[in-house]
Amino acid sequence: MKIARIEVDGETRVGIVDGDQVQPLSVGVDEVLAADDRPxxxxxxxxxxxRPLSAVHLLAPVQPGTLRDYITFEEHLEGSLKLLGRTAPPPEWYEQPVFYFSNTNAVIGPDEPVAVPPGCRRLDFELELAAVIGKPGRDLTPEQAADHIAGYTLFNDWSARDLMPPVIPVGLGPVKGKDFANTLGPWIVTADELAAHRRDGRLALEMHAEVNGVPLPGGGDTSASMSWSFEEIVAYASRGAELRTGDVLASGTCGAGCLLEYWAHLGDDAPPPLVPGDVVTLVVEGIGSVSNRVVAGVEPVDLPTARVGTARRPRPWTAAGAVPR
Incomplete structure (x- = not known):
């Protein structure tokens, strides 16, 4: 089953896509995701x-309450670290599936424009697969987690590469480099429909990206390359935290799933950073494709640097009660 959110006759509805037709429903997407008997x-x-699918406007299939983005493809991590002068992933990466929380207010759907974020000159995309939670759950095992995944969709984690390095030393994540656009779509394919694509206990879907209709060289990747399965990353996310219907957990970028990796390994801007007018299309076997066009953004509003040298209160650890500057 393919679950979509659609705009039809000026209203946002849930629809079930079947070929080139879509059947509107009278219930919300969360009710469909959480249903025990969806048919x-x-x-x-x-x-x-x-309705003809061509007669409706597809929206992001879900507006998630939380959006966790993992980094589960070792090849992508190696390429990212290469630009930082590191030759191998840190040992800690192999111990647990790490993620960051992304901006749910920046979720967009198919064919929506993506504005270049203020100050960005090196815009990039990221080809990812994402699981969508159906039944709520907490402290799940991987075996239990399988029953809590309603289905899967495509995820484009847009990235302003030049806005990220200045804040990396602070250690609080990508900050404005990931704060402006997250594409989900075109719909959610239920887990049962993808059962034939499972290999060795995980999904094995072919993935590739295209810029202006041309696939990136190298042949893309497969979701079977994930170092953790979706069931494992869902279980990890549920440790001490409730996952709710509609929450999204993304795989992280697959190998050769972004421009950054080409820059890291080839040493130049080939392919070049995205510019207004470029159209990025993500394609994943068994699900479909989703496209967005890059448009011009605005220049950043200037802000002052931090105020320093302000008076501080005395603390128990200051010598002889001296007040540091």
Whole structure:
């Protein structure tokens, strides 16, 4: 089953996509995601006749409450670290699947424009697969987690590469380098529909990216290259935290799934950074494709640097009660 959010007749609806048709429903996306018997729910809540898919506007299939983005592809991590002068992932990376929280207010859908963020001159995309939570859960095992994944969608974690290095030493994440756009779409394919694509306990979907209709050289990657399965990263996310219906957990960028890796290994800007007018398309086997066009953004508003040298209160650890500057 393919679960979509659509705009039709000026309203946002949930629709079930079947070939070139979409059946609007009278319920919300969370109810469909969490349903024990989705076919029965769809039959019961079908609202009107199916519409041609070409006659509706696809939106992001879910507006997640939380959006966790992992880094589970070792090849991508190696390429990223190469630009930082490091030759291998740190040992800590192999101990647990790490992630950061992304901006859920910046989620967009298929064909929506992506503005170049203020001050960015090296705009990039990231080809990822994402799981969407159906049933809520907490402190799950990987085996239990499988029953809490409603389905999968494509995720483009847009990246302002030149805005990230200045804040990396602070240690609080990518900051404005990842704060402006997150594409989800075109729909959510339920987990049962992708069962035939499982290999050795994990999804094995072919993935590739295109810029202006031309695939990146190298042949893309497969989700089977993930160092942790989706069930494992869902279980990890649920440690001491409740996962709720509609939450999204992304795989991280696959190997050769962004421009950064080409820059790292080839030593130049080939392919070049994205510019207004470029169209990025992500393609994943068994799910489909999602495209967005880059458009011009605005220049940043200037801010002052931090105020320093302000008076501080005495602390127990200051020598002889001296007040540091």
């Amino acid at each position: 029965a729910l769809v039959a019961r809540t079908a609202d009107g006749d199916p």
